[in-house]
Amino acid sequence: MPLEQFAFGIGSLFAVRTDIANPTPTRFGTVQDVTVDFAFTTKSLTGQYQAPVVAARAGLKITGKAKAAKISARTFNDVFFGQTLATGSQIQILDEGGTAGTAIPTTPFQITAANGSSMSTGSPGIDLGVYNVATGVQMTRVATTPTAGQYSFASATGIYTFAAADNVSGVKVAISYTYQQATTGGRITAYNQLMGAAPTFQLYLGESFQANKQQLTLYSVIATKLALNFKNEDFEVPEFDFEAYCDSQNRFFDFSNDLS
Numbered sequence: 001m002p003l004e005q006f007a008f009g010i011g012s013l014f015a016v017r018t019d020i021a022n023p024t025p026t027r028f029g030t031v032q033d034v035t036v037d038f039a040f041t042t043k044s045l046t047g048q049y050q051a052p053v054v055a056a057r058a059g060l061k062i063t064g065k066a067k068a069a070k071i072s073a074r075t076f077n078d079v080f081f082g083q084t085l086a087t088g089s090q091i092q093i094l095d096e097g098g099t100a101g102t103a104i105p106t107t108p109f110q111i112t113a114a115n116g117s118s119m120s121t122g123s124p125g126i127d128l129g130v131y132n133v134a135t136g137v138q139m140t141r142v143a144t145t146p147t148a149g150q151y152s153f154a155s156a157t158g159i160y161t162f163a164a165a166d167n168v169s170g171v172k173v174a175i176s177y178t179y180q181q182a183t184t185g186g187r188i189t190a191y192n193q194l195m196g197a198a199p200t201f202q203l204y205l206g207e208s209f210q211a212n213k214q215q216l217t218l219y220s221v222i223a224t225k226l227a228l229n230f231k232n233e234d235f236e237v238p239e240f241d242f243e244a245y246c247d248s249q250n251r252f253f254d255f256s257n258d259l260s
Helices: 073-081 116-121 164-168
Strands: 012-017 031-045 054-068 085-096 110-112 126-132 150-154 159-162 172-188 200-209 212-227 239-245 253-257
Touching: 012 031, 012 073, 054 212, 073 085, 073 172, 073 212, 116 172, 159 172
Parallel strands: none
Antiparallel strands: 012 200, 031 054, 054 239, 085 172, 110 159, 126 172, 150 159, 200 212, 212 239, 212 253
16 A cells, blocks of 8 residues: 555745845744645637547646734735834724723813823824713814813823813713834834835745645745734634745745655
8 A cells, every 4th residue: 555645734834025135034823724726727629529629728827825813013014015114003092991981180171191101202192082981972072172072182192181161060081092102013004105016925834744744835926915804702813815926947836745
């Protein structure tokens, strides 16, 4: 009986950019699914009879997709966007003050966001709204001099200013906003690019089962789709679609396994 090799599981997936010098390899983390499709078109020659008398391969298209649960700005940038990766992150604060809310203080009737100091030392904050926790009514933002039910926001300091009437009424509020920090994390600020601009990379898929290994290398790859899937009561698992083509040496893939 001839020896047989089987495969089980996903294995590991790496991308190494080919369009920049000294690229840092990108590892896809917590991989859920990888598919690579080799699809040829065919041309058939038919005469007066129904069945073709000969068929020939024509074009080849290599496409695939990978699902990996690890969230990584570096991976998104290296594989899909090819922009400048910076250190830092934009952080969203939802309903600061909680269900009990924060009481509007006396003159000057101002509440400073807990992360207001980050707005004053970095990029301006972004107001995402204020609501009255007792009534659930959204308050209205104005430029200056708010009246009852209104507020103004200073993006450079994170200061919310309210009306004296709302202080007298004992209104309590919850505020939402974003701020930026520049010390941890990864951040991509994407700018419009010319048609054709995209990172290119080699893709390495390795799999091992029962001490047998197989390896697939795609020499030139371009990402064609990035899907960020947010679901209720489930994990986000970003999905990448890609297409492969020949490199400068006319290679398009290399496949190996332990048994021939």
